[in-house]
Amino acid sequence: MRILVLGAGAVGGFLAGAFHEKGHDVSVLARGPHLAAIKSGGLRVRRPDGHVSTCAVTATDTPGDLEPQDLIVTTVKAPALAEVLSSCKHLLQRGTPVIAAMNGVFWWYGSGFKVGGQTPECARLDPGGTLADLVPVDQAVSMVIHSTNQVVEPGLIENRSARNRFVIGAATAAGADRIRAMLPSLQTDTARFELEEDLRRPMWHKLLRNLSTAPASVLTGGMAYEVLNDPDAQPIARALFLEGAAVAQAHGFAGLGDDVDSVFAPGSGARQKPSMSQDVDLGRPMEIDTMLRIVQDFARQAGVPTPTLDVVVGLVILRARLVGGYPPAGG
Ligand SMILES: NC(=O)C1=CN([C@@H]2O[C@H](COP(=O)(O)OP(=O)(O)OC[C@H]3O[C@@H](n4cnc5c(N)ncnc54)[C@H](OP(=O)(O)O)[C@@H]3O)[C@@H](O)[C@H]2O)C=CC1
Ligand SMILES: CC(C)(CO)C(=O)C(=O)O
Structure with missing residues (x-):
């Protein structure tokens, strides 16, 4: 071909x-x-x-x-x-x-x-x-x-x-x-x-893993395993995973949060920065709309609370704007 x-x-x-x-x-x-x-x-x-x-x-x-x-x-x-x-x-x-x-x-x-x-x-x-x-x-x-x-x-x-x-x-x-x-x-x-x-269910399965590592890495510069294993960062990463799972469930994809413990098992996570965090380092346009803001949109439409995501996304957007990776406010 x-x-x-x-x-x-x-x-x-x-x-x-x-x-x-x-x-x-x-x-x-x-x-x-x-x-x-x-x-x-x-x-x-x-x-x-x-x-x-x-x-x-x-x-x-x-x-x-x-x-x-x-x-x-x-x-x-x-x-x-x-x-x-x-x-x-x-x-x-x-x-x-x-x-x-x-x-x-x-x-x-x-x-x-x-x-x-x-x-x-x-x-x-x-x-x-x-x-x-x-x-x-x-x-x-x-x-x-x-x-x-x-x-x-x-x-x-x-x-x-x-x-x-x-x-x-x-x-x-x-x-x-x-x-x-x-x-x-x-x-x-x-x-x-x-x-x-x-493809929606496998898409959510992967997205929950990205939610648990990418935003925290963007904000801290940590690698995926550091975000997943740090005792103080882990509760935030876990909350992001579970909020994403609740949104997926509202869309009919139940049970995706069940394996949360295996995602956060000691030592898990790649010894590298997630690609969204690499974009920060390189000043490249970031996938914030399709990985983070759309999850907030779906959550609001379905009446699912995402308090952790809402705090984190605002900070990720500011971080992205400061490196030229996201359009300016009002732009
Ligand atoms: N990397 C990974 O391990 C993983 C990535 N993903 C996802 O895969 C997708 C691709 O990511 P990834 O491969 O890391 O991204 P990369 O930035 O490495 O690759 C994208 C490539 O496209 C090139 N490109 C962009 N626009 C143009 C253009 N107009 N003309 C020519 N070339 C262009 C870029 O060039 P330039 O560098 O010059 O911008 C770059 O080489 C993303 O959605 C990411 O989230 C998912 C899982 C793992
Ligand atoms: C490879 C992996 C899973 C690392 O988080 C990824 O999807 C990314 O870098 O965006």
């Missing part, structure tokens, strides 16, 4: 490497020194055992030049999604599935979904409806990522997970059928792909 990965950073670089390993014709969108390094020396992926694969992918910063694709996977951060997809409109018009691989609530979450007989208000996920205009609903797909990666130097991705699992869901049954047909050709020994009929 011809596969285009839009934003071959940490996760996208790993995925592009996995698709290349399976023999697909892979193109990636990248920019700056990372693009230059991929063009000159290939895309390199280092596995936890130290093995480095070098993948000869086509790299470009002008997707307008690319031929039609069989599959498009976006791996940019949420604030860049509409802009990046707008830059390759011509590739979106042939029924090609567009998988948005991302943390947080996926942009088509409200499509065909009702809470108490009403579609939840999701305007924050797709301001102005740009994504809905660009991606026909049968092509709308998302992916929940269980894989830890970082770009450690231009052209080099460090993969820190022994097992890398990607859970995919489509907005419609027709979209799911197309993905189902492709799945066998994507599987590798190190990257496993699963299709879920309703």
Whole structure:
């Protein structure tokens, strides 16, 4: 298949490497020194055992030049999604599935979904409806990522997970059928792909884990395991997890808070900063709307109190504004 990965950073670089390993014709969108390094020396992926694969992918910063694709996977951060997809409109018009691989609530979450007989208000996920205009609903797909990666130097991705699992869901049954047909050709020994009929539950499962680490790390600079294990920070992280679980329950996804003790078991958590916290260090646009504010929106609509989240989100937004990672107040 011809596969285009839009934003071959940490996760996208790993995925592009996995698709290349399976023999697909892979193109990636990248920019700056990372693009230059991929063009000159290939895309390199280092596995936890130290093995480095070098993948000869086509790299470009002008997707307008690319031929039609069989599959498009976006791996940019949420604030860049509409802009990046707008830059390759011509590739979106042939029924090609567009998988948005991302943390947080996926942009088509409200499509065909009702809470108490009403579609939840999701305007924050797709301001102005740009994504809905660009991606026909049968092509709308998302992916929940269980894989830890970082770009450690231009052209080099460090993969820190022994097992890398990607859970995919489509907005419609027709979209799911197309993905189902492709799945066998994507599987590798190190990257496993699963299709879920309703991606919302796996999405919440992952988001609760992000809620318990990312905001506190943004505010303190701590790594995930420090946030989860510090006796004074842990109650805050735990409250964020449980408030998120209560919102998920209001949306019909019960029981997600039951494994709270295993999430906070001694020694748990990655020895790295969550990606939202890395964004602070790099002054990059942060995924606050799709990972935090949307949870507050859903909570308010469902009448679920989120006192800890409400305090923390205000502080995270200020922190983000101070590094240029979130629009100015009133902007
Ligand atoms: N990293 C991880 O381990 C995990 C990440 N996630 C989620 O995965 C998603 C992707 O995150 P991650 O891979 O870490 O992000 P990265 O920032 O590493 O990757 C995004 C890439 O897209 C590039 N990009 C953005 N806009 C453009 C553009 N207009 N043209 C060309 N290139 C562009 C960025 O370039 P530049 O650097 O120049 O901005 C960067 O290389 C996020 O939703 C994140 O929350 C989920 C689980 C784990
Ligand atoms: C890899 C993981 C789980 C670490 O918190 C993550 O999702 C992130 O960094 O955003």
